[in-house]
Amino acid sequence: MIKTDILIIGAGPTGLFAVFEAGLLKLKCHLIDALAEPGGQCSEIYPKKPIYDIPAYPEILAGDLTKKLLEQSKQFEPGFTLGERAETIEKQVDGSFVVTTNKGTQHSAPVVAIAGGLGSFEPRKPAIKNLSDYEDHGVAYMIKDPEVYRNKRVVIAGGGDSALDWTIFLSEVASNVTLIHRRTEFRGALDSVEKVQALKDNGSIDLITPAEVTGLYGKSKLDSISYSVSNEKEQHIKTDAFIPLFGLSPKLGPISNWGLEIEKNAIKVNNSLDYQTNIPGIFAIGDVNIYPGKLKLILCGFHEATLMCQAAYKIINPGKRLVLKYTTVTGIDGFDGSRKEATKSVVKSID
Amino acid sequence: MSLDISIKITDRQGILHTIDAPTDMALNLMEVIRLYELVPEGTIGICGGMAMCASCQCYVQSSHLLPEKTADEEAMLSEALNVQPNSRLGCQIQINTEMDGLEVELAPEE
Numbered sequence: 139m140i141k142t143d144i145l146i147i148g149a150g151p152t153g154l155f156a157v158f159e160a161g162l163l164k165l166k167c168h169l170i171d172a173l174a175e176p177g178g179q180c181s182e183i184y185p186k187k188p189i190y191d192i193p194a195y196p197e198i199l200a201g202d203l204t205k206k207l208l209e210q211s212k213q214f215e216p217g218f219t220l221g222e223r224a225e226t227i228e229k230q231v232d233g234s235f236v237v238t239t240n241k242g243t244q245h246s247a248p249v250v251a252i253a254g255g256l257g258s259f260e261p262r263k264p265a266i267k268n269l270s271d272y273e274d275h276g277v278a279y280m281i282k283d284p285e286v287y288r289n290k291r292v293v294i295a296g297g298g299d300s301a302l303d304w305t306i307f308l309s310e311v312a313s314n315v316t317l318i319h320r321r322t323e324f325r326g327a328l329d330s331v332e333k334v335q336a337l338k339d340n341g342s343i344d345l346i347t348p349a350e351v352t353g354l355y356g357k358s359k360l361d362s363i364s365y366s367v368s369n370e371k372e373q374h375i376k377t378d379a380f381i382p383l384f385g386l387s388p389k390l391g392p393i394s395n396w397g398l399e400i401e402k403n404a405i406k407v408n409n410s411l412d413y414q415t416n417i418p419g420i421f422a423i424g425d426v427n428i429y430p431g432k433l434k435l436i437l438c439g440f441h442e443a444t445l446m447c448q449a450a451y452k453i454i455n456p457g458k459r460l461v462l463k464y465t466t467v468t469g470i471d472g473f474d475g476s477r478k479e480a481t482k483s484v485v486k487s488i489d
Numbered sequence: 490m491s492l493d494i495s496i497k498i499t500d501r502q503g504i505l506h507t508i509d510a511p512t513d514m515a516l517n518l519m520e521v522i523r524l525y526e527l528v529p530e531g532t533i534g535i536c537g538g539m540a541m542c543a544s545c546q547c548y549v550q551s552s553h554l555l556p557e558k559t560a561d562e563e564a565m566l567s568e569a570l571n572v573q574p575n576s577r578l579g580c581q582i583q584i585n586t587e588m589d590g591l592e593v594e595l596a597p598e599e
Contacts, residue, residue: 183536256531262570262599297568325564384568387542387599388535403531 140217142168144450145237145247147224147393150178152424152439153253154207154216159447161214162465165454166473168217168245170224170237172258173386174282177204179255180436182386186299186327193437203436213472219243221282223258225392227420235419249419249450252398252405253443254426256388264295264382268354276360277380287312287379293363295351296383297321302330304383309342316344316375318351318365354380396420404428412449413442419453421446494589498547500527501595510584518593519545519579532598538580543569545579546596553591555582571596 144160146153149171157167175181177200180189185201192198198206222239227250229235234248261279263269269277281287281304292312294305297319303326305317317334324331338345346365352372353364363380364372390403398415399406405422407413409429413421423446424439432438451460469479493509496518500506510521519534522545536542540561546569549555555577558566562581566572576596582588 179536183541184539187539256535262568265570297564321564321567323560323564323567325561385542387544388531390531403529 139236140168140219140243140245142166142217142245142247143454144168144249144251144447145170145235145245146251146253147171147237148178148253148255148424148426149173149176149218149220150253150255150424150439151180151203151207151436152255152443153178153251154204154211155440156251156253156423156443156447157211157214157216158207159444160450161211161473162463162470163447163451163460165447165450166216167214168219168247170219170222170239170243170245172221172223172260174221174280176208176218176220177201179388180204182259189436191435191437213470213474213476213478215473219245221280223391227396229417229419233419248454249421251421251423251443251446251450252393252415252426253422253424253439254390254393256403256425257390257393258388259386260389260391261382262384262387264351264384266351266354269382272354272356272360272380275358276356276378277354277382279382281308281381284308284311289313290378291376292316292379292381293318293351293375293377294381294383295319296385297324298383298385299326299330300385301383302326302334304381305343306330306333306337309337314344315342316346316377318346318349320348320350322347351380351382390426398422401428404432411445413446414449421449494584494586494591496521496584496588497551497590497592498522498525498527499592499594501597510588512584512586516584517580518547518577518582518584521584522579522595528595528598533595534580536580540565540578540581543578543596543599546571546576547579547593548573548596549575549577549591549593551590551592553588555588569596570599 143165144167146169149169160167180200181204188197222241225240226238235250237245291314293316295318309315337343349365349367351365355362362376364374366372405427407422407427423442425434492513496510498506533544535544
């Protein structure tokens with residue numbers, strides 16, 4: 139059982155900033171995210187797109203914002219449960235909550251902050267009839283540990299950044315990589331497209347376009363797939379793994395069954411106070427919440443995270459008073475023993 | 490002269506809505522659909538309008554001349570589900586006065 143002060147569901151910008159604000163109040167955080175990497179939409183959907191409305195950043199790439207937020211909260215040593223989706227929540231007799239993921243990982247905390255954005259990202263699955271039979275038996279929709287594919291034959295399908303990036307990465311790991319895409323054009327960073335072109339040219343990977351995977355075969359686990367090139371006769375290739383990477387679409391998912399008040403696919407919160415939901419101890423911050431005047435902006439999520447932490451402090455430390463401290467005045471003491479503070483000015487007379 | 494144009498939108502339940510869309514607010518079709526709340530929030534415009542998801546996919550049923558698809562839109566539609574020859578991403582269609590009488594149907598949610 140993982141124990142923490144604030145259990146944050148969703149490791150997007152709002153959840154990551156909450157770690158920092160909680161840290162200032164000496165509260166420890168643990169984050170759960172369905173994606174394999176922190177950053178949420180910023181890292182998954184548009185890492186290379188610029189954002190122009192982050193205060194003090196005239197322009198910052200979404201992927202860089204994630205990096206900066208991770209760096210900012212690093213000294214508060216957040217824990218992560220990645221690639222797992224928060225499934226159930228149970229209130230304990232002592233008032234704390236136990237949240238269990240789809241993989242069975244259990245987390246215990248007195249305060250839960252849902253920073254789930256538009257929900258957990260579920261992979262978009264291609265329409266191949268027996269696809270689900272091979273899930274975890276050769277078919278995977280996201281790559282958590284590339285070592286699983288060492289010296290294996292891998293077929294990747296898709297035409298976006300993740301298909302390109304994983305093709306490049308796995309070409310060094312797997313014994314054989316085949317990339318199949320419906321079109322001859324790929325959409326990704328120029329650098330990635332060029333690398334894949336080079337890998338194809340020197341025979342390091344097999345590229346099959348424009349083609350679609352049509353069937354999966356194998357008794358207890360996947361051993362081959364069929365594909366067709368522009369609707370011609372099907373061809374078969376042997377493979378140990380099939381990884382369709384067709385992007386992700388967010389679903390509010392299991393948290394919609396937690397007894398929280400939902401309106402317009404979002405969780406209703408008390409915005410005049412602390413962004414708490416109808417269940418005391420459970421907060422909702424960032425894009426996942428709704429209240430009169432709500433704006434789904436990263437900067438609004440930061441504000442909500444900050445107020446949530448103040449309320450969480452009072453739940454975790456009942457009866458204790460909290461005085462707002464300014465980081466410029468008090469500095470920051472990390473949980474890792476680090477200390478950041480303003481350099482002292484020198485008081486010295488000039489003769 | 491009115492700055493609004495009339496658009497017919499069939500929602501995901503098959504219900505036809507005839508709405509007035511302003512042409513002076515720099516809106517795209519996806520935003521017009523959200524403005525009128527024709528589908529639940531969170532099920533359209535997920536990527537914010539960057540042609541990076543297909544949550545605003547619609548089928549164009551009238552013969553209006555629409556802006557050409559950009560490479561980004563083409564690429565997204567090549568990966569989306571339920572794509573028809575008349576599929577477009579609503580977020581890539583900027584509303585203008587030429588589009589009066591436009592008829593579209595929203596694609597099913599993925």
